Amino acid sequence: MKPFLASLLESSLNSFQKLSSTHCSAIKHGYITDVYISNRVMDSYIKLGFLGQAHKVFDEMPHRDSVSWNTMISGHTSCGKLEKAWCLFTGMIRSGSDVDGYSFSRVLKGVACAKMFYLGEQVHSLVIKRGFESNVYVGSALVDMYAKCERVEDAFDAFQEISEVNSVSWNALIGGFVQVRDVETAFWLFGCMEMRDMDDGTFAPLLTLLDDPMLCNLLKEVHAKVLKLGLEKEITICNAMVSSYADCGSVSDAKRVFDGVGDSKDLITWNSMLAGFSKLEQKDFAFELFIEIQRTRVETDVYTYTSILSTCCGEEHQVLGQSLHCLVIKKGLEQVTSVSNSLISMYIQFPTCAMSDALSLFESLEAKDLVSWNSMLTGLSQKGPSEDAVKFFTYLRCSNLEVDDYAFSAVLRSCSDLATLQLGQQIHALATKSSFESNEFVASSLILMYSKCGVIENARKCFEKISSTDSTVAWNTMILGYAQHGSGQVSLSLFSQMCNQNVKLDHVTFTAVLTACSHSGLVQEGLKLLHSMEPVYKIKPRMEHYAAAVDLLGRAGLVKEAKELIESMPLSPDPMVLKTFLGACRACGEIEMATQVANHLLEVEPDDHFTYVWLSHVYSDVKKWEEKASVKKVMKERGVKKVPGWSWIEIRNEVCAFNAEDRSHPLCEEIYLMIEDLSKEMKWFETDNEFDDQASLLDVNHS
Template sequence: MRLPPKPTTTQATYLATLLTAATIQAPNPNPNHPAQIHAQLITTHNLSNPLLLTQLINLYAKSGQLTQAILTFNCARKYTNVVTWTSLIAHLTQSRHPFEAFSLFSQLKKTSTLSPNPHTFSAAFHACAQTGVRTHGSQVHALGFKHGAESSVFVASAIADMYAKCGDMAASRKVFDEMPQRNLVSWNALMVGYVRNKLYRNAIFTFQELVRDCSLAPDQVSFSSTLSACANAGELGFGQSLHAHVLKLGLEKLVYVKNSLVDMYSKCGCFSNAVEVFDPETDRDVVTWNILMMGWVHNDQFGEACSCFRSVMREGILPDEASFSTVLHALVGIAVWAQGATIHALIVKSGFAANRCVGSSLITMYAKCGTLLDAYRAFEETKNHLNIVSWTAMIAAFQQHGHGSRVIALFNEMLERGIEPDYITFVCVLSACSHNGLVEEGLKYFNSMSQTHRLAPGSEHYACVVDMLGRAGCLDDAKQFIDTMPVEPDSSVWGALLGACRNCGDLELGKEVAQKLFEMEPDNPGNYVLLSNMYASYGRLEEAKEVRRLMSSNGVKKETGCSWIDIGSTTHVFTVHDRSHRESEKIYAMLRKLEELVREKGYVADTRCAVNDMGEYKEQNLWCHSERLALAFGLISLPVSAPICIKKNLRTCGDCHTVMKIISGIIGREIVLRDTNRFHHFAGGLCSCGDYW
């Protein structure tokens, strides 16, 4: 039998050079190169060379052929050394296969001939960090301690990072404190860990320790993580001092640092500073634009946020899921269906239609624009909507449009599919029960939170139950429910009870509850207005005026009510008694005509809804409410068959609700009114809320 020729040193050197050159071309090499070199290694009998084998596996992995890398490793495992194992563990971790990486490390530990080195432990700790399973990390930590790997600074840094990503900052800090020496990676791992675990002030204190240490200078990761901590902790002062430090070191043009500065100023309420930092002359990536867009959205500047998105597209920057989700959030604020549909088309074209975050934002956008059918289509078209976020978005959409039965049906379907509801899901379900008079169902779902789903009810859930009982006229039950709550009721719960007092006409209890609310949230105008209106409805005008004077003396101003309607690409805004519109004469002429038509149908004005007006002017002033002006303008501006969609920034009054119902029957077309609470779909003289709102 003839033995195969021995590989020569010249062949091995040539192949090593070839593998090195091909690896340098990765991640965009010729996809056939790894296989071609692999064939040469086999034919020249060099596959048994651990160095060349490791290089080949490395080339496969860097070329995006991880499966082939694993197959090659398994077929030639007897020729591997610890470097080969370490390389594959690292590639599995980098490719987001942490459990496979951890499994491979466990197999290495069982071999009798090989022992992991510090680089192997470092790769294993990164895998444990990705799994987020602390038990895995502590096991590897114990083994690393046994092998003395912990003395290496980069291994110790990896251990601190692993514990931080597993949510154990106490262990992370302990490892950091016991390190014989530290480098900047160690400090950054600790600061980033604190931010990740929302221990923002600890991150700031750690940065201050780093500066006092004087042996190391903070870099862009140090500044970026600490600025993020300042943003979330509201530490504007320290954030500004960090900004000065950044300018001193000349780091302000680095994208990571700039993004963090924009985010910090935006979240700390200094958005003008954020815009200044957003320098148009320096490099900007999609994250920079996303942060600026989010800043505009948080400041209720929805039009500016949409302009930012258009700028992203003009500059040729590819939007990501955060870009699409943010611009859809902005469109919710302005409720412009046409722009939303355009963004939807772009989402489909960009391949983000199946993205869970974008999909749920699409559902919310269409629902807030008043097109429930489009929202449901977006829900159904999501390829993988079996996640709680998109289901909750659709449940919330049905709830906002007053479809209580569909909320319950969808919620039950979700449970049948094995999807566990979360905190927000139950808020939507309980709110739907409240606004549709489903008291028994609401109480059943509230009790199931703790008994079946092991969720602790929060203030929003308690407030929904109080509101539900109050709307059903069960004021005593609502008060008793609050008295037996296991937690201290907050302003949302007392606010729900105040609304229940208004619905049930209990002025004395209303006074008591309002006084609690004045102490808890003295700057909330809604509580003052509600109590004042209750006094006025009982004819106690002096006391109503006293509440208004208290409100004024506390510097609290009632938000000005306004309604708006979109005609084409233009938004027309109206306030009460508004005569600033160029079509005012036609608008008021249409109002007079509408008044005649509804009177013929037996309409009698509910003057209780004009609590701030006096005598004979009460009924007249009801006809100058902003939503009626918007309705009249829609009637003279839109095609006869088009639905009329109106938005209002406050809760619509009962008299306007009655008028909209009657008019929808007279003119034979749909009127959609979105106020702060919900959508009202008026058609054929009826409203989708069933007058239970």
């Protein structure tokens, strides 16, 4: 009967009903008291996911062996129930059952998953006491436990105690160093491995470290070893390699690996390639791939949509983004927080009118997380009005979520735009209280805020307090701060320090330092930097660099040289460069040249009010009233309206914004009366001065 029951248990693994029937049969015939049968029943219940039923069988067993205890410990650790597994493990020791290598390895697996380091140490002491430290399975479990608890030195010590290591031991140790992102040690261990021990579990974690263009050559070496071992068809390796090539900036290699997978692609493969296109801003390829995914009828997931939504930005993708939003609703994913966060970020990057759509999404989202709040806060900070961003920050503080560095950074940038020093100082105090003052992003926003509020000394103090001395963002902001204050030499000195300290330079660094040269009249220094960008610093000049250089030459009155620079550019000048040149022409009185540039800009951007206004000012400067009237007429015919300029003032920690002839302020009558009084006083002062000047002249003539 026992062999028959064993075969029934084997055949009932896929059916709870069959298993229950076999269990009843075992009870009816009295075989459930047999330890072997009870162990098989427990194991079958666990494999079907009925841990409670298995535990009931275990509790009713009159006799238990080590297999009984190990089966239950394994069942609980596999379900992530470490507390119950630990109770069973200690109960097993107290019962006098033989604790073996399997017992230790299973409980260590649970400890590793829960990252309960203090429990792991206790198990390790028992392992040594029982003499299992050299056992390959127990040793590998110890290495894995220490590695997942980020105690890589202890993991290495445990690894050295194993008498005969295998691929599991190596992979666990390498995985630990991968987790703490110790590239050098991880690849040193990889070099120590025998090739026969290498498998997909070795390569997949290592590939996650290769996420920088500087590591592209190392990635190709790893790829070559994969090919040598014949593992190029292993899907986990292929997926990791697609992501790594994309992170290293080589989308062509990523696509080659992706195409090589053939029909074995799983959803992770598709998502990895889609994320790669999105990261590298290969938008057209990303959209084509997404459509291909739909055609292949692969069941997409949340990650698919967050990737493709991150690709939609700018006015040209607005219709496509709205279509994707419809698809999200159709799939029932709109209330998935990560997907809604991506939609909010997408709408924020559309024209200003889309902010209302972002806000509607935010308000309708039931499970808002900190990313949801920060996305809205960042959008309001970037698109404005900045006053709303400050108010939104106060709402965030009233929520149950803890404010992080991104929120502080965004609200401080709004304070910068508003130039509200008092409010900025209050948020600075709050950031200090929350231990974010030395955070590189918060500190950079503080530098910007103090710079724009005219307190460059406080900006420098914030810069000095940054914990990370290699923060490119902070250096760039400080250089730009001094540039705006006309301290070009200090900006150049900071730039030299960046180079000497091997701080990574980027395109923003050169925009900041060229701006510094422009505001301080350092023409030769600025041109030298522009021409050395690509050959010396390996950074290709962008439009903003040429615009800064044109501004540099224009401020120095070198309009001819500015024109020559524009003509020598490898790319056609964009409106930003032409507008900068237009300003230089007007400042230097080059009316004919200014008119030519303005007319070209009107063809390129007929709806932009800037050119009309500037051309109108140009004609005013030379008293060409008919031409000025003609510009205004064209502007009116085309329906182009000048965006009014706004001013604001901070009074008792409240920001009051206003524009020309604004009567929205509750005290507007008193304000205009005061303006009238001040105007009269100024006229009287001018008249009084004229009288004094005439009297002085009479005195001189009389003398």
